[in-house]
Amino acid sequence: MPPGIEQSTAAELAALVGPLDELPGPRYAGLARRVRELVALGRLPVGTRLPAERDLSAALAVSRVTVASAYRLLREEGHASTRHGAGTVVEAPSADPVWHAPTTDPAVLDLAHAAPEAAPQLLPAYEQALARMPAVLAGHGYAPSGLPELRAAVADRYTARGLPTDPEQVVVTAGTGDATALVVETLLQPGDRVLVEHPTYPGALGIVGAAGGRCVPVAVDAADPDAVVGAASIAVRQSSPRMAFLMPDFSNPSGARLSAAGRRRLAATLWQQGVLTVVDEVTAELWLDDDGPLPLYAAGLPDAATVTVGGLSKAVWGGLRIGWLRTDAALAASLGAALGRRQLSVGILDQLAAAVLVRDLDAVLAERRAMLRERREVLLAELAARLPHWTAPRPSGGLSAWCGLPPGPGSATLVAAAAPLGLVLAEGRAFGTGTAFDDHLRLPFTLPAGQLRSAVATLAAVDVALRTGPPARSPARPVTVV
Structure with missing residues (x-):
């Protein structure tokens, strides 16, 4: 069997599928639907080899034609593929949705x-930024990795939150999504797998797909948020993802929040397996009840084990296109260089205003x-x-x-x-x-x-x-x- 492919035994899959007689429609369609549901829930990881038709038909007490028809339907839908030497393997169908800009129609x-x-606080911050502009107008107006004062402000905030950070570890981007795209586009190779929470932020799914990556969904549930730890461990062993995209705090859209112990276990698991984790913190400080702040996901890990991305779109305003990433200084320099090749700089006036806002972010x-x-x-x-x-x-x-x-x-x-x-x-x-x-x-x-x-x-x-x-x-x- 090729490396990275693990097999689901017929007995294991039959137990997950359950009785086919309880499902509506033809048995083969019901079996295919149950496999799709198991993949969607993260209980059958992408990359798993499905049992041989003969074995599964015996375990389910159905005809081999039923299993063969179900496998054929899964392949036609993109939920499975036939690989040389590996048989039928679970896949996630690729999707490239067409999105349009949010409406500005006040009647909607x-x-x-x-x-x-x-x-x-946004307008006063821009007033202070405008007052600072004469001091920078004599220069060329480019800051490829971000203005030093904004990088310092972001670094100081991470340090105050329990994650010691130097300005050299910070790269300023045009929003949190831009930071995520920079990491994925720079480090991911076509065909690489990315572990994602399921459900998750659609923008991340689109970024991974555009880079040629394949998402490995792992079920997340706000009622039992730490259950993702065990599910992710299984998915990593079976699918060997290169990267993970996580929202440990108030995941979009489920609202799930990992406990302090849960995030420590998940962080250790992914780091030990060599998975680079992109941690989206755009909503991390928007707790609304009494639970307050929890330790940052990246705390206690080597700096190069994670790339933490954040920004001001939710805390301040979506129109302020300022985000950032925080990681190991060497990796930050590499990502900053990649950003410089793509765009020379984020707007200086916006960065000056953001520096004011980050310093006053608690208020x-x-x-x-x-x-x-x-x-x-x-x-x-x-x-x-x-x-x-x-x-x-x-x-x-x-x-x-x-x-x-x-x-x-x-x-x-x-x-x-x-x-x-x-x-x-x-x-x-x-x-x-x-x-x-x-x-x-x-x-x-x-x-x-x-x-x-x-x-x-x-x-x-x-x-x-x-x-x-x-x-x-x-x-x-x-x-x-x-």
Whole structure:
């Protein structure tokens, strides 16, 4: 068997699949659907060799034709492939969705994007930045890895949070997504595997796919966040990913947050297996309940074991395109050089304003948390009153609720039906690989209270119409999910 390929025995897979008689439709279609679900949940890692047709048919007590037909369907859908010397191997179907920019139409209620309005500290920061501009206008205006004062401010904040950092370990980028893309595009080779939480941020899935990487999904659940540790350990052994993309704090969209012990175990596991972890911290300091800060994921690891990315889009404003990455100084220099080849510099005025904001970030975050707490309560109360048959777990931080939908119309249908009514949503499938999560909908609580009430009222009306009338035919409006 080729290196990196591990086999699921017929007995193991049969136990995971369960009785086929309980599944609707032809048995082969039910078996293929169960395999897809197991992959989506991370219980059957990408790269696993499926049992031989004869063995699985015996374990499931079905005909070999049933298993062969299921394997054929999986291959046609991109969920499996036949490899020389390895048989039928689980794959994640590649996807290259077309995203469009968020709407600026004031008549549209936008619940597709988890992006609040600007923090009040933004304009004063730009006023201070403008006052500083005369001092830099005599120069060429380029700062390939970032202005020294901004790199120092970011480094000092990491140090204050328990992760000693020098400015040379920081590279300034045009947002958190830009930092992630820089790492992936520079270090990933086509065909490399990347371990991702499932569900996860769609932008990360798109970045990996654009670089030719293959995502290895591992199930994450806000109700049991540390369960991802064991699942990731199995996935690493079976799939040998080169990289991992994680959001240890208030993962987007699930809201899951690893415990202090859980993040230590997961960090040690990935480091020992030689997996470089990209840690997205864009929502790490947006805790809304009493649990407060937890140790940084990268704390206690060699600096080169992780690349921590962050930025100001959620804490301050999405229009302030300032992000950064933090890693080993040598790797930071290499990534900074790659960024310099792609773009000579991030805007100097924006960096000067960001330096002011990072130094005052505790005050900014305190106000942002208070605002999000109020809006979270409004959203959850409206959902409980108008859509009580939905499941809306209470997130302890972050910017959105990951709602479970009851049997019936899925999120794609809801999105399509709501769009003509001026309500923009992001369907659950955007947050997963393949066709997972049509039974979920991410609802941000970033809009003002009145708009949240109107949005949920519209959503409730759409839900009633779909459950009592003919299916909606209006196509969903494609969106960029943030």
